[in-house]
Amino acid sequence: MAGGGNDLKLLAMWASPVALRVRLALSIKGISYEYVEQDLRNKSDLLLQSNPVHKKVPVLIHGGKPVCESLVIIQYIDEVFSGAGPLLPVDPYERAVARFWAAFIDDKLMKANYQASWGKTEEEKSEGMKLMCEAVETLEGALRDCCKGKAFFGGDNPGYVDVVLGGILAWVRAMEAMLGIKTFNPVTTPLLAAWADNFGALEAVEAVMPDVGRLVEFAMKIQSAAAAEAATAAN
Numbered sequence: 001m002a003g004g005g006n007d008l009k010l011l012a013m014w015a016s017p018v019a020l021r022v023r024l025a026l027s028i029k030g031i032s033y034e035y036v037e038q039d040l041r042n043k044s045d046l047l048l049q050s051n052p053v054h055k056k057v058p059v060l061i062h063g064g065k066p067v068c069e070s071l072v073i074i075q076y077i078d079e080v081f082s083g084a085g086p087l088l089p090v091d092p093y094e095r096a097v098a099r100f101w102a103a104f105i106d107d108k109l110m111k112a113n114y115q116a117s118w119g120k121t122e123e124e125k126s127e128g129m130k131l132m133c134e135a136v137e138t139l140e141g142a143l144r145d146c147c148k149g150k151a152f153f154g155g156d157n158p159g160y161v162d163v164v165l166g167g168i169l170a171w172v173r174a175m176e177a178m179l180g181i182k183t184f185n186p187v188t189t190p191l192l193a194a195w196a197d198n199f200g201a202l203e204a205v206e207a208v209m210p211d212v213g214r215l216v217e218f219a220m221k222i223q224s225a226a227a228a229e230a231a232t233a234a235n
């Protein structure tokens with residue numbers, strides 16, 4: 001594997017969609033690393049020292065030096081291991097376009113997905129769902145323009161936007177299992193639905209995807225803890 005013996009450590013949490021996108025990037029590029037699971041309710045000294053500003057995962061520690069923020073980490077990996085299947089396009093304009101869509105996924109889709117899943121009221125959740133549908137439709141158009149008939153945002157092979165979006169794929173499947181909602185709907189967003197099948201079927205992707213059943217259990221625990229907290233606050 002490329003990157004073996006390169007002193008790479010990834011501080012992550014198994015259910016984190018942003019940690020997953022870094023794992024996807026490392027897996028697709030075939031870079032080996034040490035995975036260090038973090039307990040986010042009891043943060044390790046290593047996490048607090050490595051990311052003193054945000055105190056969040058993921059953090060990549062390369063040769064003892066921490067790199068924080070998932071998008072920054074993926075770009076760093078792509079630059080350092082440039083020989084191993086590049087994720088960002090070579091052309092500066094295409095790179096800018098890929099970065100634009102990665103930012104869109106963070107700013108619009110991830111935020112709406114979070115609101116739809118964890119909104120405090122039913123109104124908040126349904127507003128989140130509406131925003132999510134709008135973001136997914138916009139992304140369908142982006143995929144049409146970027147892939148030009150090919151399977152991925154990156155073309156024939158998965159690239160930067162694919163790994164950034166891929167981070168939420170397991171949660172999209174968990175939402176489907178819990179609520180019956182098809183985020184990447186084959187009728188309304190056929191390209192994204194095909195993208196999800198193609199991306200999810202890649203060996204390098206399957207190797208790091210969390211188990212959907214485990215995610216559903218995890219989500220249900222969080223939901224019942226939040227409901228118990230709200231009931232206590234109301235009494």
Ligand SMILES: N[C@@H](CCC(=O)N[C@@H](CS)C(=O)NCC(=O)O)C(=O)O
Pocket residue numbers: 013016017018019040055056057058068069070071
């Ligand atoms: N913008 C950051 C988001 C990082 C983030 O929110 N990480 C969450 C896990 S999904 C976390 O560590 N949460 C712990 C906390 O908020 O204390 C990135 O893309 O890396």
